[in-house]
Amino acid sequence: MASFLTNNVEVVAIVLFSIGFTSLLLHKNLVKKIIGLNIMDTAVDLFLASMGYVQGKTAPIVENGIVEASSYINPLPSGLVLTSIVVSVSVTALMLALTVRLYHRYHTLNVDEIYLLAREEVRRK
Amino acid sequence: MSWMNDIPLFSLIACLVCAAVSSVLKARAARNVTLGLLTAVFAGAVALTARGVLENTNVTYWMGHYPAPWGNEIRFGILEPFLTALFSGVIAACIVGGNRHLLSDVEEVHLNRYYVMLDLLLAAIQAIAYTNDIFTAYVFVEISTLASCGIMILRHTGRTTLAAVRYMIFSLVGSGLFLMGVIILYDLTGHLLIVPIHEKLVSLAQSGNYHLPMTVSIALMILGLGIKSGMFPFHFWMADTYGASTPASSGILSGVVSKIYIFLAVKVITRVTGTELFYETGLQNVLYGFGIAAMIVASVSALRENDVRRMLAWSSAAQVGYIYMGLGLGTPEAMLAVIYQILAHSLTKALLFLSASSLSDASGGSHSFHDLQGAALRNVPAGIAFTTGALSMVGIPLFMGFVAKYLFMTAALHVENKALLAVVALVVSAILNTAYFLRTVIRLWASEGNERFSPFRPSAGLVAACAVLVLANLAVGYYSQPVISVIQMGINLLG
Secondary structure, X not given: OHHHHHOHHHHHHHHHHXXXXXXXXXXXXXXXXXXXXXXXXXXXXXXXXXXXXXXXXXXOOOOOOOOOHHHEOOHHHHHHHHHHHHHHHHHHHHHHHXXXXXXXXXXXXXXXXXXXXXXXXXXXX | OHHHHHHHHHHHHHHHHHHHHHOOOOHHHHHHHHHXXXXXXXXXXXXXXXXXXXXXXXXXXXXXXXXXXXXXXXXXXXXXXXXXXXXXXXXXXXXXXOHXXXXXXXXXXXXXXXXXXXXXXXXXXXXXXXXXXXXXXXXXXXXXXXXXXXXXXXXXXXXXXXXXXXXXXXXXXXXXXXXXXXXXXXXXHOOOEHHHHHHHHHHHHHHOOOHHHHHHHHHHHHHHHHHHHOOOOOOOHHHHHHHHOOHHHHHHHHHHHHHHHHHHHHHHHHHHHHHHHHHHHOHXXXXXXXXXHHHHHHHHHHHHOOEHHHHHHHHHHHHHHHHHHHHHHOOHHHHHHHHHHHHHHHHHHHHHHHHXXXXXXXXXXXXXXXXXXXXXXXXXXXXXXXXXXXXHHHOOXXXXXXXXXXXXXXXXXXXXXXXXXXXXXXXXXXXXXXXXXXXXHHHHOOOOOOOOOOOOOOOHHHHHHHHHHHHHHHHHHHOHHHHHHHHHHHHHHHO
């Protein structure tokens, strides 16, 4: 229990990850799925950023001539967060584009309904 | 010959340049650029494989001016260029053979984008194969997901779009889990390069600390890659994805994209954790169970299927099951079988998807078995190609599939407590394979019921691609020993 309290950021990140993960998998609505995906990515970013953060230290930009590495936080996880944001933005854009295309065709966002409509379309052909 | 060390970097850059150039070209020119690129990448990778075999060493290449713990690296021995050569060859065969369908499935003005996506996919595949950095691998896993979704959705039908959404959802879940695993691993070790991670993990394991987080992170990475490559019970997207795409994309997705994730999983097992450490976690038993289940369940699904392309997709799921069963056995012999199976399945599945599409062209575009009756007689070259692929899948001697099954069988017999179940599953799966593939082949060559459709001339590209794949299948099946020893050398260098 004590380790849950000291690692509260990580715990929040894991909870958010699970929320995002389950909504991505289980929600029927495509837009909610995409929101779930974004929550999942945000959780990963939070986890990463918290790992690189050192209490009381600042971003690794040399100010006032302080050059010792120990005065700054670890910059690598921040770099990874940036990469991960870029990835999640592009993935979200693609998913939204696919959703728009499906909505134009079937006028619904429910995956199950789209599935039935698509099957019917194939059968009619 | 130190200039050869630059080949991976330059073929990566060439892919990106070709992708940019293709985006402003007409479809035909973009196709020629991509074919030229594939030839160049293939030639470079073959040269690197040959050098790797002659010198039998790994090369580590700095990507930038900083050494190991800081800079990024690529590293290659034998298997990395070997698989790059295989995959670029299969992609080339798929786009040559599937060209007629590409022209009809994708609008002419958008067709150049297909080749843009292929160039990016090729870049991602090479990067995943060569990289020595686990986060770089993650980034390129995502790029390959986006690119492979791209080659699906250029076919504008409702079913394809829906299949693409499903594929994306499973892929994103997979890469999310993989990323989480990578981050926990970074948290534990403080490194992203594979070699220092491995050293840290070994010392952590010796100290006995952090055993649970280590197991969780490795499990997340393997599970993520498993979902992306279609491991049981996450294989349900495969039938839609491979069944609804244009034939070239089906061949590429099943023969190349899912295999590169498996190779990354092999890299995680052999290099990040090291085989010994991985087999201490007990995760191999899970892979073994999933693999065995896939071999049976997916084969039963294939048997019940009435659409030839969906049947091939289920068969892919079963073949991926063989691979995970092999990883679960956890011996060097099984690893050899796994890599050989990647080679065999990649070549054979591309051949089957291409020939099946041509056979359904000879049956009014239908994929159902009822309409395919006698299709091989109307379209003899595709019929021969499909039959070759089917015989290889079933495991008839002389073909590659036989050698793969033989290797799995001998590997299984050497593992005491897993031998019985593995051998039973291999036999049952072989019987099921025989049932659904031979049923199809017999139907294809049946002489009744083919009056409705007229004889069909397959395109020259399709015949050429099928001929190359058939010859490759026979050659590697018949002269399997040299290939096996090359793979064995590669595995020794990997671990």
